[in-house]
Amino acid sequence: MVLESLNLSINASRLHKRIYELGQIGRDEKNKLVRLAASETDKVGRDKLVTWMKDAGLEIKVDRIGNIFGIWSGPEGENQQPVLVGSHIDTVINAGIYDGCYGVLAGIEVIKTLKESGFTPSRTLAIAAFTNEEGVRYAPDMMGSLIYAGGLSVEDALKTVGTDGTLLGEELKRIGYAGTEEPGFLHPHAYVELHIEQGPVLERMGIPIGAVENLQGISWQRITIEGVANHAGTTPMSMRRDAGQAAARVITFLRERVDKSNTPTVATVGCINFEPNAINVIPSRATFTVDLRDPNEQRLKQEEEALAEYLKELAIAEDVSISVERLARFEPVIFDNKIVELVEHAASQRGLESKRMTSGAGHDAQMIARICPTSMIFVPSIGGISHNPGEYTPEADLVAGANVLLDVIGHLASN
Numbered sequence: 001m002v003l004e005s006l007n008l009s010i011n012a013s014r015l016h017k018r019i020y021e022l023g024q025i026g027r028d029e030k031n032k033l034v035r036l037a038a039s040e041t042d043k044v045g046r047d048k049l050v051t052w053m054k055d056a057g058l059e060i061k062v063d064r065i066g067n068i069f070g071i072w073s074g075p076e077g078e079n080q081q082p083v084l085v086g087s088h089i090d091t092v093i094n095a096g097i098y099d100g101c102y103g104v105l106a107g108i109e110v111i112k113t114l115k116e117s118g119f120t121p122s123r124t125l126a127i128a129a130f131t132n133e134e135g136v137r138y139a140p141d142m143m144g145s146l147i148y149a150g151g152l153s154v155e156d157a158l159k160t161v162g163t164d165g166t167l168l169g170e171e172l173k174r175i176g177y178a179g180t181e182e183p184g185f186l187h188p189h190a191y192v193e194l195h196i197e198q199g200p201v202l203e204r205m206g207i208p209i210g211a212v213e214n215l216q217g218i219s220w221q222r223i224t225i226e227g228v229a230n231h232a233g234t235t236p237m238s239m240r241r242d243a244g245q246a247a248a249r250v251i252t253f254l255r256e257r258v259d260k261s262n263t264p265t266v267a268t269v270g271c272i273n274f275e276p277n278a279i280n281v282i283p284s285r286a287t288f289t290v291d292l293r294d295p296n297e298q299r300l301k302q303e304e305e306a307l308a309e310y311l312k313e314l315a316i317a318e319d320v321s322i323s324v325e326r327l328a329r330f331e332p333v334i335f336d337n338k339i340v341e342l343v344e345h346a347a348s349q350r351g352l353e354s355k356r357m358t359s360g361a362g363h364d365a366q367m368i369a370r371i372c373p374t375s376m377i378f379v380p381s382i383g384g385i386s387h388n389p390g391e392y393t394p395e396a397d398l399v400a401g402a403n404v405l406l407d408v409i410g411h412l413a414s415n
């Protein structure tokens, strides 16, 4: 199937304006951007998104986990499986303005541009904003798309307790996004997600488009180490059962192990909490998270096993007890080669160089790939920075990525 460029371009100034406008929703008193899933600020962002979807003439549907869909129904009949584009608009803490939001807003631009050009799709076209992609408040991440793809029951997910003790189902009701559609109600013909790379590769190589062919596996665990609180001054080192010291040894273990390996494995301890958290008290408890990732499932499993082994030895050595809770576990995903080729072809039709690559970050595409042919389009992240207010992609790159998405979606919706 030869992809012809539609020689159309999305409305660049409208896209930029909306990215900046959405990027202002959810700023705290220190101007930090925080729109955690199902929070008050997430609601304001969702409401704004729905107005933009309506402005594009899309029919709005919300499913039971709060995934929002804007639908442009094509002709009736067998071709009803929609071509789906999408991403997420929830953010991490002190986030940048492009992660997720760019893909959703560019998706609306693509559909609006196709409509305004008189294009008549032979398939339904839809844009999705998936709930809780980041997983910061409620684990696991990519939750809305995982449920949509049948990987987690919506009933179980609605009972998830957040890091702030809230219940996801109650919060979705409170913000008015506990929808009625059954997750999976639209079975996509294909899914394409446009996203910033969030890494350094494209910028370093001076290449504007990434054709994402696979995505690495993710393992999230929460580790709790129980020691004994004691006086920081009077307790001899040999008598301590120091949960803080044990936690520090785990963090060092992870770093030294990855540094010694020449694999692409990455390990991160992003959250840590000591109790009673007092300067002169030996910590009785340390609670922290471990995020392990690798494109190779065997290696990821080995890393998990090595950590489990180390925790057993550490418990004896430091005379502490250690418990582990699984928060998320996703195997690596290979995307659909035909769609990857469409992305490469669309880029070259527009005179844009592209590069096949692996996604280091998790994405909704990782889940939707379970139910239909899926791939992603990346644009460069300056300095490889993301999950940080310094996240930035030049406007020209944003438009190039959106126009490649336009051609890929126009092609998929015509066949």
Ligand code: HGY
Pocket (backbone or CB within 6 Å): 133, 134, 135, 141, 142, 360, 361, 362, 363
């Ligand atoms: O964790 C991730 O990779 C994604 O940002 N949720």
Ligand code: MN
Pocket (backbone or CB within 6 Å): 088, 099, 100, 133, 195, 362, 363
């Ligand atoms: Mn994202």
Ligand code: MN
Pocket (backbone or CB within 6 Å): 092, 099, 134, 387
């Ligand atoms: Mn993210």
